[in-house]
Amino acid sequence: MVIRHPLFVDNSRNEPSSVKQEGEGKILSTNTHSVVIVGYGGMGSYHAKLIANNTRLKVTGTYDILEERRKVSEEDGYPAYENYEAVLNDPAVDVILIATPNDVHKELVITALRHGKHVICEKPVTMFVKDFEEMMAVSEETGRVLMVHQNRRWDEDFLIIKEMYDKGMIGDLFQIESRVHGANGIPGDWRHLEAYGGGMLLDWGVHLLDQFVFMIDSRIKSVTSRLSFILGDEVDDGFEATLEFENGVTAIAEVGTTNFITLPRWYVKGTEGTAVIEDWSLKGRAVIQNREVGKVEPKPIKAGVGLTKTMAPPSEEATLTESLPEPFQHKSSFYDNFADVVEGEAEPIVKNNEVLRVLNLIENVFKAARTREVVKDFDIYEPKN
Known part of the structure; x- marks a missing residue:
């Protein structure tokens, strides 16, 4: 039987809306912005499907260097441009969405910004901090919006953990473990290659580390890490990274592509309980100290060939x-937020200084793995409040 704990209060969901009110009687604009997707592979076509359900953005065309993908785009109902110059020079295009391999993001983004286009770029936006700093400078110089598609800030499993962290629902969280496991190896073609920005740290680590940075408002004191090369690729097929924050939180990120039995998506420890989320189906639970009951001494149990009280489960009445x-819940979707930012009506949920911080963190995760040392004094933290 599930017993309700006083800290667990149901929260009403704020569903995103294409028409939002700000202040008394003021309705924000709902202009539609034309979008051309550059790179019509798996992610590019996925963006097209999502944007088709959005009232603020409309895909009006695509461009891909591969002829077969241009044909697929036409079959899907999106006119395909013959070259990137045609996209840049089309005055009807408001937004360019970059969904190409990582190594060409910088050139495509900077060129688009200089042609007066707003830009959405897939993650990782670049492989190096210095490259993104150049892109940010051009965005500032041109007055065009550059926003990185860190879409997993909207994942419900993460948002549940964020709610627990923000509200102290199992006490103060002091250890947060985030894992993504699979057994299919590195996907696709270019993700196997270093020159294209392949590997799991850049592919999935950029999400898990971004979630930590978004949730935990504290400077990172140190990082240790280990990369996996079990499959023989020139890039990592998995990694483990441990972050120590100044506020006392330890955050562990792990990605594996050789795991035939997976560990939970989230395992978190608080001063008053423990919670687990098994997978993206959101199956999970929290076990919390029962405040109405005083300390109950555990009864010894047989463990192997010995006895233990230390590792015995707590008594039934001691926990809930x-x-x-x-x-x-975010107040708007990624796409609505982007449109609001373009129209000067909102701050970006994914801020570029946060993206820069994650890239800097990734560079130091690589460094820690390479040197096999604890890396300190690297974080470019800016308090949120």
Whole structure:
């Protein structure tokens, strides 16, 4: 039986809307912005499907260097440009969405900004901090919006953990473990190659580390890491990274592509309980200290060939088992937020200084793995408040 704990309060969801009100009686504009997707592979076509359900953005065309993908675009109902110059020089194009391999993001983004286009860029936006600093400078210089598609800030499993962290639902979280496991190796073609920005740290690590940075408002004191090369590729097929924050939180990120049995998506420890989310189906629970009951000494159990009280389960009356809380909800989708930022009506949910911080963190995760040392004094942290 699930017993309700006083800290667990259902939260009403704020569903995103294409028409939002700000202040008394003021309705924000709902202009539609034309979007051309550059790179019509898996992610490019996925963006097209998502944007088709959005009232603020409209895909009006695509461009890909591969003829077969241009044909697929036409079949999907999106006119395909013959070259990138045609996209840049089309005055009807408001936004260019970059969904190409990582190594060409910088050139494509800077060129688009200089042609007066707003830009959405897939993650990782670049492989190096210095490259993104150049892109940010051009965005500032041209007055065009550059926003990176860190879409997993909207994942419900993460938002549940964020809600628990923000509200102290199992006490203060002091250890947060985030894992993504699979057994299919590195996907696709270019993700196997270093020159294209392949590998799991850049592919999935950029998401897990971004979630940590977005959630935990504290400077990172140190990082240790280990990369996996089990499959023999020139890039990592997995990694482990441990971050120590100044506020006392330890955050562990792990990605594996050789895991035939997976560990939980999230495992978090608080001063008053522990919570787990098994996978993206959101199956999970929280076990919390029962405040109404004083300390109950555990009874010894047989463990192997010995006895233990230390590792015995707590008595039934000493804990409460809870279902997971409703997740924190952003007030708008990524695409609506981007449109609001373009129109000067909102701050970006994915801020470029946060993206820069994650890239800097990734560079130091690579450094820690290469040197096999604890890396310190690297974080470019800016308090949120």
